[in-house]
Amino acid sequence: MLEIRIAKNGTDLREAMNIRRSIFVDEQRLYTISDEDEFDSQATHLLAAANGNIVGTVRVYSGKNGTWWGGRLAILPSSRGKDTGSSLVKAAVELVREAKAKRFLAYIQSQNVPFFERLGWKKVEDISCCGLPHVLMEAPL
Numbered sequence: 001m002l003e004i005r006i007a008k009n010g011t012d013l014r015e016a017m018n019i020r021r022s023i024f025v026d027e028q029r030l031y032t033i034s035d036e037d038e039f040d041s042q043a044t045h046l047l048a049a050a051n052g053n054i055v056g057t058v059r060v061y062s063g064k065n066g067t068w069w070g071g072r073l074a075i076l077p078s079s080r081g082k083d084t085g086s087s088l089v090k091a092a093v094e095l096v097r098e099a100k101a102k103r104f105l106a107y108i109q110s111q112n113v114p115f116f117e118r119l120g121w122k123k124v125e126d127i128s129c130c131g132l133p134h135v136l137m138e139a140p141l
């Protein structure tokens with residue numbers, strides 16, 4: 001059974017950061033030591049738990065002028081292709097919608113653009129991020 005919930009304590013957060021590190025540092029090599037940054041302390045971190053085990057995460061945080069930002073969507077390889085990523089993105093959009101955001105944006109790795117388009121996100125512009133092609137995308141609110 002898949003459960004999507006907000007990280008509620010230090011243990012939850014450590015698990016989310018461990019998943020992120022295993023993917024963004026070890027698997028994708030986007031960062032050398034850690035992908036953690038100054039936005040983590042203000043972000044809401046959503047977790048996906050499959051049969052009680054945390055297998056994925058995404059973060060959202062509010063920026064300027066009613067714009068919210070999403071990022072660091074990461075699903076453990078063994079849990080991919082089972083709707084985990086989609087469920088996390090939908091929950092993130094719902095959270096941001098309830099917060100009355102004006103816009104919800106994210107920098108998306110180019111190879112994942114079709115995944116977000118299937119969820120109704122639209123391309124805003126092409127950009128480079130971490131030395132890799134990314135696309136700024138906007139969620140339907």
Ligand SMILES: CC(C)(COP(=O)(O)OP(=O)(O)OC[C@H]1O[C@@H](n2cnc3c(N)ncnc32)[C@H](O)[C@@H]1OP(=O)(O)O)[C@@H](O)C(=O)NCCC(=O)NCCS
Nearest residue numbers: 073074075080081082083084085086108109111112114115
């Ligand atoms: C991209 C990622 C989040 C997708 O998560 P996931 O749990 O595998 O996705 P889902 O199972 O919810 O996928 C739903 C559908 O989208 C498809 N899909 C998944 N990734 C896709 C991609 N990159 N491009 C196109 N379609 C994709 C799935 O095949 C599935 O299709 P189906 O319903 O016809 O079977 C996951 O592969 C991941 O963590 N990748 C590494 C980290 C990463 O790239 N993060 C995103 C940074 S922008």
